Amino acid sequence: MDVVHYSSLRNNLKSYMDRVTDDYETLIITREIGKNVVMMRLDEYNNLMESIHLLGNSLNRAALEKSLKQLEQGFTVKKSLIDIEDNQ
CATH class of the missing domain: 3.40.1620.10 (YefM-like domain)
Known part of the structure; x- marks a missing residue:
């Protein structure tokens, strides 16, 4: 800065x-x-405004915090992407 x-x-x-x-x-x-x-930069400003919006709502902030806690505790699931051609 x-x-x-x-x-x-x-x-x-x-x-x-x-x-x-x-x-x-x-x-x-x-x-x-x-x-x-x-x-x-405009993209930095937009990112900042989006973060403020997402964290400004208490329900949304709680959901994000819960997700981060699950990630930190290793509660993740690894999935493969399905090839579209195989399903046709």
């Missing part, structure tokens, strides 16, 4: 945007009055 002042960002916008998109760099942009912002 890197920090840059908005005037530097403004003067070098393409370079900073390339760093964010190409290097998966999250950028904090500081402003004079302290209302800072974050620049990140």
